[in-house]
Amino acid sequence: MIEQGWWQSARRVASPNHNARPAGEVSAVVLHSISLPPGEFGGEHIERLFTNTLDPEAHPFFAEIAGLRVSAHLLIRRDGEAVQFVPFDRRAWHAGRSRWFDGRGWRGELNDFSVGIELEGDEVSPYREAQYRTLARALAALCRTYPEITPRRFTSHARIAPLRKTDPGPAFDWAYLRRCLSEAIM
Numbered sequence: 001m002i003e004q005g006w007w008q009s010a011r012r013v014a015s016p017n018h019n020a021r022p023a024g025e026v027s028a029v030v031l032h033s034i035s036l037p038p039g040e041f042g043g044e045h046i047e048r049l050f051t052n053t054l055d056p057e058a059h060p061f062f063a064e065i066a067g068l069r070v071s072a073h074l075l076i077r078r079d080g081e082a083v084q085f086v087p088f089d090r091r092a093w094h095a096g097r098s099r100w101f102d103g104r105g106w107r108g109e110l111n112d113f114s115v116g117i118e119l120e121g122d123e124v125s126p127y128r129e130a131q132y133r134t135l136a137r138a139l140a141a142l143c144r145t146y147p148e149i150t151p152r153r154f155t156s157h158a159r160i161a162p163l164r165k166t167d168p169g170p171a172f173d174w175a176y177l178r179r180c181l182s183e184a185i186m
């Protein structure tokens with residue numbers, strides 16, 4: 001259940017990286033993947049990145065990204081735990097420069113109207129069963145709460161920023177997500 005923009009099944013870690021949605025629209029979902037350092041799972045680095053508390057000296061890669069101001073609404077960790085950083089009715093900073101043909105026309109600035117969900121992963125390692133199950137439950141809750149979100153309006157960072165981004169990558173199994181989703185919706 002989602003109450004006042006927060007999914008009750010997620011652990012809450014509030015990020016300061018959000019602002020108002022210009023039209024109040026919440027009508028799409030963008031799937032991403034992230035691992036910090038790249039290729040390593042576990043630990044608190046992703047939560048630290050999204051709360052502007054990543055230690056730039058903890059890893060050479062962190063020095064490059066520690067100054068970014070980014071966030072997602074949800075992170076789904078390898079064990080299936082969900083962490084929410086930004087309420088869904090606020091604009092999280094996950095998509096960057098982006099463009100999407102949604103069947104009616106081209107839209108830019110996906111952050112304005114989408115929910116951003118990060119899967120902890122490296123794009124090549126298979127995502128875990130527990131992650132698909134949590135993702136399906138989150139998507140079902142989003143569809144119930146925000147009627148403009150439908151499965152046709154689930155997309156990926158790779159699709160909305162094709163020259164810059166490849167996540168969640170070839171390891172992500174859309175067909176398996178659809179199967180989990182039909183169970184979660186029933």
Ligand SMILES: [Zn+2]
Nearest residue numbers: 032033157167
């Ligand atoms: Zn991404």
